[in-house]
Amino acid sequence: MMLIHDHFKPRPTDIILSTSPKCGTTWLRALNFAILNRNSYDFDNNHPLFSSNPRDLVLFFEGYIQEGGSTSFIESLPSPRLLSSHLPFSLFPNSITSSSCRFVYVCRNPKDAFVSMWHFMNKLRGRMELPPLAIEHAFDLFCNGVSLNGPFWDHVLGYWKASLESPNKVLFLKYEDVKRETSAYVRKMAEFLDLPFSADEENQGIVEKIVNLCSFENLSNLDVNKVVNKAIFHKIQNPEFFRKGQVGDWVNHLTLEMTEILDQITQEKFQGTGLSF
Numbered sequence: 001m002m003l004i005h006d007h008f009k010p011r012p013t014d015i016i017l018s019t020s021p022k023c024g025t026t027w028l029r030a031l032n033f034a035i036l037n038r039n040s041y042d043f044d045n046n047h048p049l050f051s052s053n054p055r056d057l058v059l060f061f062e063g064y065i066q067e068g069g070s071t072s073f074i075e076s077l078p079s080p081r082l083l084s085s086h087l088p089f090s091l092f093p094n095s096i097t098s099s100s101c102r103f104v105y106v107c108r109n110p111k112d113a114f115v116s117m118w119h120f121m122n123k124l125r126g127r128m129e130l131p132p133l134a135i136e137h138a139f140d141l142f143c144n145g146v147s148l149n150g151p152f153w154d155h156v157l158g159y160w161k162a163s164l165e166s167p168n169k170v171l172f173l174k175y176e177d178v179k180r181e182t183s184a185y186v187r188k189m190a191e192f193l194d195l196p197f198s199a200d201e202e203n204q205g206i207v208e209k210i211v212n213l214c215s216f217e218n219l220s221n222l223d224v225n226k227v228v229n230k231a232i233f234h235k236i237q238n239p240e241f242f243r244k245g246q247v248g249d250w251v252n253h254l255t256l257e258m259t260e261i262l263d264q265i266t267q268e269k270f271q272g273t274g275l276s277f
């Protein structure tokens, strides 16, 4: 955070794709990369999403800086820069939040976000030869706000409020909505980025091509996203970003009591905000 505050120089054209972990970061990266670069690649042949995981196409900028990456590399990226972040909105420096750069935020039903995170953590723990984390323990941590990047609900509310105050700066989306009407949300994202689809592009079916290219079914079945890379074994592996990609898988994992507790926390936290799940 300190490095970002001290060294990151925002540009008015920057686009920051923001999420709480496990809420659809991979999908958001893929969709926006495909929208932004739709004139540069052939959707059937040489598209970079066929050979690279979305995380390698959109810089996860606080992760990159944390690992000692140079800010001069970030400086060297051409505009508009597509960056990805898990930071809460309140932790971005004023230089970013008051500039005209834009945020696209995706949130997810807390029950699915929790279940996804629990599976993800246990995959990582297995690889590190650590015992699995019991769902009851993980659940208590989540409910008490012990999550990566801070309490889940605060993360969502920070972006929700910012989107209400500055709708041209923050586009607030729900994973469930994007899943239900992906084409409509691809158009919405493109419009938000001032890159609406032309009539010609609509006729060529570009929106559908983007939707299909970035779908869970397509991305998760590509070799690049199926193979574990032993050269970077200490890092999160590409297959770990894909599990089921469904809405409502929480029913298979949460007890009735857990469901009631999470629903109650969500209701209390979001009461009066206009946000619900």
Ligand code: A3P
Residues within 6 Å of the ligand: 019, 020, 021, 022, 023, 024, 025, 026, 027, 030, 112, 115, 116, 117, 119, 214, 215, 216, 217, 219, 241, 242, 243, 244, 245, 246, 249
């Ligand atoms: P599940 O664990 O519920 O399957 P993130 O990318 O933020 O780490 O989120 C991971 C979640 O998004 C996982 O959810 C993963 O399966 C799902 N996901 C990954 N790629 C997706 C895609 N292209 N479309 C829809 N969901 C996707």
